[in-house]
Amino acid sequence: MDDLSATTSGGTLVERVMLSIRGQIANRSLTPGAKLPSIRAVAQTMKVSKSTVVEAYDRLVAEGVIRSRPGSGFYSAAPLAPLALTELAPRLDRAIDPFWVSRQSLEAKDEVLKPGCGWLPGSWMPEKETRRALRSLARAKDITALTDYGTPLGLGSLRQFLSRRMAEQGAEARPEQILLTDSGTQAIDLVCRLLIQPGDVVLVDDPCYFNFLALLRAQQANVVGVPYTPNGPDLGQFEHALIRHRPRLYITNSGLHNPTGASLSVGTAHRLLKLAEDHGLIVIEDDIFADFETEPAVRLAALDGLDRVVRIGSFSKTLSASFRCGYIAARPDWVDKLIDLRIATGFASSRLSEELVFSILGSSGYRKYLEALRSRLGRVMAATIARLQSLGFDPWVTPKAGMLVWCKLPDGLDGADMARHALNEGVVLAPGNAFSASQTASGFMRFNVAQCTNDKMFAVIEKAMRKAA
Amino acid sequence: MDDLSATTSGGTLVERVMLSIRGQIANRSLTPGAKLPSIRAVAQTMKVSKSTVVEAYDRLVAEGVIRSRPGSGFYSAAPLAPLALTELAPRLDRAIDPFWVSRQSLEAKDEVLKPGCGWLPGSWMPEKETRRALRSLARAKDITALTDYGTPLGLGSLRQFLSRRMAEQGAEARPEQILLTDSGTQAIDLVCRLLIQPGDVVLVDDPCYFNFLALLRAQQANVVGVPYTPNGPDLGQFEHALIRHRPRLYITNSGLHNPTGASLSVGTAHRLLKLAEDHGLIVIEDDIFADFETEPAVRLAALDGLDRVVRIGSFSKTLSASFRCGYIAARPDWVDKLIDLRIATGFASSRLSEELVFSILGSSGYRKYLEALRSRLGRVMAATIARLQSLGFDPWVTPKAGMLVWCKLPDGLDGADMARHALNEGVVLAPGNAFSASQTASGFMRFNVAQCTNDKMFAVIEKAMRKAA
Incomplete structure (x- = not known):
């Protein structure tokens, strides 16, 4: 999810040297603590100037990939701690509480579909x-x-x-x-x-x-x-x-x-x-x-x-x-x-x-964007409601605008059950009781129409409905 | 303090038209609610294309300076509410409490000197x-x-x-x-x-x-x-x-x-x-x-x-x-x-x-900036301490680094009195009791050496010392 490309600056030759050193550390030609080749040696091997290597080493020191010992040279640093898997996997054991939707949505990997979340896809933004x-x-x-x-x-x-x-x-x-x-x-x-x-x-x-x-x-x-x-x-x-x-x-x-x-x-x-x-x-x-x-x-x-x-x-x-x-x-x-x-x-x-x-x-562009967004949401709202109705969901009201629609589930279905099944298939839903102080909305679900433009999502919902029935 | 120049986009001709309309509103050639000249008229007068005027009007609508009535034309909008003077003036009546230094520092106009604040001048930053x-x-x-x-x-x-x-x-x-x-x-x-x-x-x-x-x-x-x-x-x-x-x-x-x-x-x-x-x-x-x-x-x-x-x-x-x-x-x-x-x-x-x-x-630039900053602070710390000592202030310890120095005031002086006098002259000080849970630091004051490089500030401090004595 992090866009590292956004945070590296230009300079092709310097970056080539950095890439080479990073590669040697990654493939363990350079193990943690190992001494790096001298600036002169790298300059000769890679056919670049010594100042290019100096700049590359300097940036690698700043990034913490290598470390400098004055008077002695440069050494490979300890590797970065990996991000824990628990950070990246959905937590199926969480209770359906007021945090359920937000944590599942915010923690979701990029490929997870989020009809339950409360925001627009990034590509819809200005x-x-x-x-x-x-x-x-x-x-x-x-x-x-x-x-x-x-x-x-x-x-x-x-x-x-x-x-x-x-x-x-x-x-x-x-x-x-x-x-x-x-x-x-x-x-x-x-x-x-x-x-x-x-x-x-x-x-x-x-x-x-x-x-x-x-x-x-x-x-x-x-x-x-x-x-x-x-x-x-x-x-x-x-x-x-x-x-x-x-x-x-x-x-x-x-x-x-x-x-x-x-x-x-x-x-x-x-x-x-x-x-x-x-x-x-x-x-x-x-x-x-x-x-x-x-x-x-x-x-x-x-x-x-x-x-x-x-x-x-x-x-x-x-x-x-x-x-x-x-x-x-x-x-x-x-x-x-x-x-x-x-x-x-x-x-x-x-x-x-x-x-x-x-x-x-x-900016005038933002005003035009908003107008286009409202039209787009209007179209997607109508299409999504039709599709949800065909599955037996019943909109509680037809919203005049926006991205949210609150649906009654087909009789006998429990939103929390459905949401757990769907999460297992990579789809975050928003079960009704997450929204209910009195816990009386188990037969409801909130959909975000801007996040409902994907066929796979509807297939997962159908499957979750069968499993929860 | 707001940098409006940072938030206007390019486009000289469009901006010239915008400037002209804004000027007419400011000098009240166009009063609130008045109809603007037609797009064609402006294009002729200012010798620009009609599309330039359309874009200028569109941006002025987005900014809320003018408003469009479909089928009727464009009208001058109500003026922006001015920022209240109370927002911009120091509050001399505030108690010397834990909020005193932060509010006086954050509310200070650009020309106010802030030896009492806890941050570097903007020009020192990377x-x-x-x-x-x-x-x-x-x-x-x-x-x-x-x-x-x-x-x-x-x-x-x-x-x-x-x-x-x-x-x-x-x-x-x-x-x-x-x-x-x-x-x-x-x-x-x-x-x-x-x-x-x-x-x-x-x-x-x-x-x-x-x-x-x-x-x-x-x-x-x-x-x-x-x-x-x-x-x-x-x-x-x-x-x-x-x-x-x-x-x-x-x-x-x-x-x-x-x-x-x-x-x-x-x-x-x-x-x-x-x-x-x-x-x-x-x-x-x-x-x-x-x-x-x-x-x-x-x-x-x-x-x-x-x-x-x-x-x-x-x-x-x-x-x-x-x-x-x-x-x-x-x-x-x-x-x-x-x-x-x-x-x-x-x-x-x-x-x-x-x-x-x-x-x-x-980035490697940041690491170099930090090294230079530490040296700079070291020099300014020594110079500021010498100058404060010559006025009778006594550093409680000589800090090894950083920008803060905690000084004992000359006997009999009250930090809160001094701070009020200095504020009146456009200098925000940090009186000791703002830092003291037991209110036993009235004879102390914190100085930020990075904000003490100005002669006027020392003159104000001397004056405040005389007034508070």
């Missing part, structure tokens, strides 16, 4: 814009952009950009109300650390994004699930939970809810906020799928004006997951406390990531 | 290698290096590199015992979240790095300081604290201790570990200044073999603070739990940062 932004940053006039810590709130120009974009969506947030973070997940974690204590009750949708459950477990919160309907949470149950459990916080996605792909209705949003006000509830609105929407759904942050709603966003779904950047938009008094908390627990966000995100977000 | 690594990554064959999440442990090649480097230092850690993180601070935070509960007692050195105090406050730990001697913690007091407070954890720097610049002696290290064993104490060894050392001090991680010692490292001090990368080396069972905790609270580390760090670390 490659051209990303390479352009990297080249542009490599030429940055201000070296501190490449070497220094950023400011505590994060890159001003990116915060101004986000502030304007939010204003267009009806959610006013001044740039100083926006704190850039290392990821959407870190953003939620910081807000939870600020606002809740171990033992506090937190409401989530049932089903919800599995990592909310993992994060709240790390916070030692008591999690209460509220059944989710195609218009948002079931408000009767929501009110009941407010009265019975006195929760401090509720975490949700309003647009393109994960895992169901449903969106909050205006009426539900209004009544939900009224309940929140009546019961002193704070709401975290995780808006991570906003850029997929074709017709934006209502946002709690827009209705509420960032009073008791905290808005979270990130760029990992449509821009890049390789450089990490997310944000929190919240009340100014909370933002000031969040700055201290972030310094204490992470010191600073990545200025380089923020420069890259700003460079890409503000 | 610029050439960093630009090269960025260009190289922009050409990466494997696009997933630029777009996808990394693996849960982080880039395999970087972990192998670190594993070998640690082995050379006598501290064995297999690559799968190393977890890459977003920063050294995040690494410590994760370990604390795994190993301690609110209310647990944690030992720190007194004085210690102020952010340990901030981090442990965020963990709701009870912090107990142990007086630090030029050889490490005072072992009598250390044992007394173990018996009296039954701490779970101790956090320290063994080589080039922050803020004192002292290093742990072998004898102290051995006896300290024995006490830790006897009392079931876990030790976090934050090795962030390792690359500055000319003669490496003993490491607890090497003596202990990563049984009860957790080693933390990062690259922000000598490689870059703009892309964030740190690591944890620990027992395999702890690493497995730390992976889950990191997924729950941050999902993934930055693959791009890891690729950049690996690319730079493994």
Whole structure:
């Protein structure tokens, strides 16, 4: 998975010498500790200048492949420890818990198919814009952009950009109300650390994004699930939970809810906020799928004006997951406390990531890419749903956009059983109970349509269905 | 501080049109909401092709400067919210607490002098290698290096590199015992979240790095300081604290201790570990200044073999603070739990940062840069100490390497008073009590010799001394 080619610099002759030495170490002509041929000898044998050999040896020393003993020469170093096999193989014995999908997806080798994961294939991402932004940053006039810590709130120009974009969506947030973070997940974690204590009750949708459950477990919160309907949470149950459990916080996605792909209705949003006000509830609105929407759904942050709603966003779904950047938009008094908390627990966000995100977000190419992506996802969504239906899966709602679809399994099938069988065949699925605080979604499964364009995957699913039946 | 020039792409004619429109908006020839001239009109006036104007308008739309109404034309958008002045001015009313130095340093404008901060000037960092690594990554064959999440442990090649480097230092850690993180601070935070509960007692050195105090406050730990001697913690007091407070954890720097610049002696290290064993104490060894050392001090991680010692490292001090990368080396069972905790609270580390760090670390240029840096720091350390002594400051020890020197102030002077006066004159100092759990270091101050090469700074210090006297 590592791209070493990306990290070797140019210089053919030097590299030829390095390759030769590495080859001799690999085939054990040079055993660990053995003395290397002299610079003059190599220069003669390989018909290169002595300075070329010096540079090659120097780089091999830097890489730790060989070592220099002043006055004595160069020696082969001990070999690199191999990466352990356990790192690379799927763990079939893991419980189907909130970590199941993420660890199986993140640990998967390249050839593993991942219809259960929550992100686009790398080849769908904005490659051209990303390479352009990297080249542009490599030429940055201000070296501190490449070497220094950023400011505590994060890159001003990116915060101004986000502030304007939010204003267009009806959610006013001044740039100083926006704190850039290392990821959407870190953003939620910081807000939870600020606002809740171990033992506090937190409401989530049932089903919800599995990592909310993992994060709240790390916070030692008591999690209460509220059944989710195609218009948002079931408000009767929501009110009941407010009265019975006195929760401090509720975490949700309003647009393109994960895992169901449903969106909050205006009426539900209004009544939900009224309940929140009546019961002193704070709401975290995780808006991570906003850029997929074709017709934006209502946002709690827009209705509420960032009073008791905290808005979270990130760029990992449509821009890049390789450089990490997310944000929190919240009340100014909370933002000031969040700055201290972030310094204490992470010191600073990545200025380089923020420069890259700003460079890409503000490009016309990115806007065109997003338009093309939405169309592409629309087509793949329709095709995948048809194919899943032919196997007996029943979409709970037909999502208006995005990549996720939540399906009821054919009667009698257990998602966890199916997922274990499929993993054995190199396919990572997302069984329903990984998303369910009440563990009542064993008959459901989440599919990522962008990762469902492969015939082998459907063959494995059919086989897993037979085995689990 | 933002380098916008780094994030605009080429194309002179397109940029000329963009500049013209931006100028008309700035001088209010085009007020918010006003209709822009037609594409044809601009093409004629500016003597450019219509496609040039289309591209310019398209980019301005992407940037949010103008907006398109299909079938109607282009309109000037609402102006960007200005960055608030409060973001940019020093906060003179802040208490001298563990956040004082970091917030004043990170929030400081470019012209502010920062002898109190804990990092090198941007111009001292390995610029050439960093630009090269960025260009190289922009050409990466494997696009997933630029777009996808990394693996849960982080880039395999970087972990192998670190594993070998640690082995050379006598501290064995297999690559799968190393977890890459977003920063050294995040690494410590994760370990604390795994190993301690609110209310647990944690030992720190007194004085210690102020952010340990901030981090442990965020963990709701009870912090107990142990007086630090030029050889490490005072072992009598250390044992007394173990018996009296039954701490779970101790956090320290063994080589080039922050803020004192002292290093742990072998004898102290051995006896300290024995006490830790006897009392079931876990030790976090934050090795962030390792690359500055000319003669490496003993490491607890090497003596202990990563049984009860957790080693933390990062690259922000000598490689870059703009892309964030740190690591944890620990027992395999702890690493497995730390992976889950990191997924729950941050999902993934930055693959791009890891690729950049690996690319730079493994280059011969970086090794040469480090050698030159150590010599440069040695010279500046001697010169700065001489100059501070002439003002009446007394170094507590003469550090063998690194950038930090801990000075006793002339009798009667209070570091906090001095720091407030200096801040008023645009100089951020690091007053002793920011580093002291027991608040007994008001007569001390930490200086960063790499940031003390400016005459104005010494003039401000002299003035602050007179005012505080």
